[in-house]
Amino acid sequence: MADIQKLSEVEHVKQASNYLRGTLAESLVNPITGALYPDDTHLIKFHGSYQQTDRDLDSERKRQKLEPLYSLMIRVRVPGGVASAAQWTRMDELADQYGNGTLKLTTRQAFQLHGVLKRNLKKTIQGFNEALLDSIAGCGDVNRNVMFNPNPHQSRVHEQVYEVSRQISAHLTPRTSAYWELWLDGESKYSSAPNEGEEDAEPIYGKTYLPRKFKIALAVPPHNDTDIFANDLGLIAIEENGRLLGFNVAVGGGMGMTFGMPETYPRLASLIGFVPAEKVVDVCEKVVTIQRDWGNRENRKFSRLKYTLDRVGLDVFKAELDRRLGFALEPVRAYEFKSSGDAFGWSQGPDGAHHLTLFVEGGRVADRPGHQLKTALREIAAFHRGDFRLTGNQNLILANVAPTDRLTIEAILAKYGVAVATSSGLRRGALACVALNTCSLAFAEAERYIPQLIDRLEPILAAHHLTHDDILIRMTGCPNGCARPYLGEIGLVGRAVGRYNLYLGAAFNGERMNKLYKEMLDEDGIVAELTPLFADYAQHRQPQERFGDFMIRQGYVQATTSGLTFHE
């Protein structure tokens, strides 16, 4: 055990919280501030919410002798990204009623509401519950939303793996009754609510939960749209004739790092073996418990599994995993990933079902002049008999559309100005985190700004006939990596307002990270740096060669081979 004196502040808060209660009940009803008590700001994350301020207004409000405009972001878990039409409708309503009128589809296939005032938080969470949704473990030092390809085309194997992802999610959901007690007045329509009279206990997590967040993603090759290597635990489904055999297991991925601290770095997960499908939940639990016991609880910058692994060594970790499992993992099976992006437009699965993948810029479902995506989707949800699938690239699939509904859906989209195909490959594949004005970590803009940057890059791409090439661009407002920027063929990471570091050379299929190319670029600088690279790519690329691979072959950057060499 770690020396108690040295434990980080958050560890003490968790320890004293009585299974995530803290003083949240009092915080919520304190009428003289829109904020929670400081300790409770850590605990609220486990309930799926971050306290934020409108940073655009911080300075102005301070001068006005008003506290910052505090509000809460709430993240709703959607395992595998599959939501029913009724659930979509409810989220849409809650966004208008208590949020800022928009829905954010996250890079982890979750819904986010922004701008919820403290006094409305409970009513909002009760609204989720009525639609059989919850926000527990949306954030915090626990296993987060479990990701899985929403891809409905491989319908048979998808069904089986989706079931596994739900089992993993349920198995690793915190058991504390604090969530039901605080938000739902002890009542729940949700099946995993605790039984009456049971005392709180966390058989997997223990009283202090994990040292840090923990992320799991699953994928069926050749699609790696869940970016499984960016996760603490990545599971690659291995199938045979549409039957799920099991999973290749990869451990220790994670994107976050801190500028000025080269001992922090993004890292891709390492493959350690294969496990049959029926044992995969057990593998997840054991990886989680090793990290629970071995992870760094003194300095949160080094708490993720990736640092634990690089500290003890992969072999030691594997041996411990085998010991805890009581069996050894089998050798890794062959697989091939081809892409990490989404394919847009209509498609038809082998079972004849129709699916429509829609581009959602920045994952933001909103009504804007001439582009009323939110209204269009609300109208569709009213009759759509299939489901809504959130992709790991912040896009949306209307899955299992009845053939008779196709024309109606197209008409509604047209009526509200929602185009199915969009301008360029660059824009289609773009990922951006929320950043300013609500994320407290952001140094720079991301979601609000990347469309403008792409506006400037598109004519240059067009001049080089690259408009329809899929080039992955990813932007974050800070180095913590929410939009997985180190897996972007073009990664832009905010350093200061209007200034970005430019990273190049990631693999299109998510199997190699990029490398720092230029620092502290403003918009003109970014455009000036990218322009000759696009020209070179257009002229000298080989057939089928991806932009990220080309950057390495031409020597613009060295290939990043592991997290430890990311900064080299």
Next chain:
Amino acid sequence: MSSFSSTLPIGFDEATLQQLTAGLSDRQLLWLSGYLYGRAGTDPATAASAPAAGAAPVTAAAPVAAPSLTILYGSQTGNSKKAAGLVAEAARQRGLPATVRDMNDYPPKDLKTERHLLVVVSTQGEGDPPIAAEELHQFLLSNRAPKLPELRFAVLALGDKSYLQFCQTGFEFDQRLAELGATRLLERVDCDVEFEAEARRWAGQVLGLLAESLPQVAAPVAASAAAAPVKPVAVSVVVGGAEVELEERVEYHSRNPFEAELLEKIQLNGRGSTKETYHLEFSLADSGIQYEAGDALMVQPRNRPGLVQEVLDAARLEATAPVRLETTELDLTTALTERLELSVVTRDVLERYAALAPHYPKLREILADKAALPTYLYGRDVADLLQEFPVELSGQQLAAVLRPLPARAYSIASSLLAHPEEVHLTVGAVRYQSNGRAKHGACSSFQADQLHLGDTARVWVDRNEYFKLPQDPGTDIIMVGAGTGVAPFRAFVEERAETGATGQNWLVFGNPHFTTDFLYQTEWLQHLKRGTLHQLDVAFSRDQQEKIYIQHRLLQQSRRLYDQLENGATFYVCGDKTRMAADVQRALLTVISQESGQGETYAADYLKQLRKSRRYLEDVY
């Protein structure tokens, strides 16, 4: 009094003290203490003795002597706070007493009382101070910053070398403190992202330097006070006269207003509010104007240029037409702008106007119907009248019809102890549509729209005899105010914080919306944190389905309210006269009746007694 004679500065014996204070009441003594403190603090020659004065019982009102070493940090991400903690720990290990303070909670005026100051501050983005440091930074770089010849300081700047304006804020603090006459103990050190080792080194160096001088600071203050005897002139002002001379050295009034410079103007309502409330800070420098918490400030407005033009147009008169007001000759525009009331039509104005316009029978009808007259006059201004009933008249005739432009009274929102030589107001801009034209309250819109920083307004103090803090600082106070009615309570709480009053301060505040209309929210939160406000209840009427007003909060706190009244508390109400004050009074009667269990008659009598003993006080308008 002999017990403290040893701490008296040289040239200031007990007899002098007796002579100075003979015949003064406790209240006068208290007032005097603040006056002298403020005076000593603003005079560089006597500034050194200010902490000494703090130790003497006569100046019980003054804050305690400044700590010997202050470590002041301005932090955004927590790094500067951490660095300040490292420095404090190093000081503790050396046995040096140090106080760590956050710039966010640091009243800029405290700078004057510092003698040894270590500043740790970071720089954000492109050279900006952390939000927590903005206020102090702005103050320090402004012309309002005091000279700091007694101060010794050093600056540790935190930053990130990859930014162009690396450690800019630290640089500015360092440079400005030196400009203000402070002595730099050590060259500034600029730290990059990895600051800890550098911070420790810096702490070692600077504390080494301080170790030589700090014991002198910790020693009896008399030593430093002796070096700077109280200037006789400062004393003679007080000795020379009775209370009258103290309070009214120069008489400012409507005929001799003080031209007060506007130092600060802040719109207090957040974006999206339906309200428009301003916080204004005026300078009283060199005026000698004194006021007490609870007093009002008279502000002489000027009419809006737009309204003056509309009146000129409606009357079809030349802007330069000469008019005579009493003995003064001036042009019509000036008279309409500076001297005559335009935004309100009163009965007497209407009567005089009707006399000039006998061909309008309707005017006579309006005047005859006394019951309907207020409704007619509501929202009508002079331009409306001239447009509705056009009459051929001269500038002189128009001037004779109109009333003199009156000054408006505003409850003062500041304590002179907390803001020496300043007076603050909380002004709600009055704007509405009436008779098809946009109407603006004369004085509120004058301050909201016409008065800019650096401009002056004509002001004088209007004493409010009874709306004052209790004589006994141990008495609890209950302050109930809606909207701008919170103004005098800001003054009360500041005053009681400055004087160290021990009674409980309870504020009940109401306005439409929490997010945008919580006037002075951060100040109240600070007072709560510091223990200078003990209870804060809020009612935001429009934040939920049902409307919740302050009287509902009083009813909810029924027991506590009654107990405090029984315990001798004074109850204050400020704000809207017609609705709020009446509702609050009704709630209070209910509370008394309910909690005493003795019924309505008893409650009515109880309230009457409260009024009689001046423990139920209203400042309503």
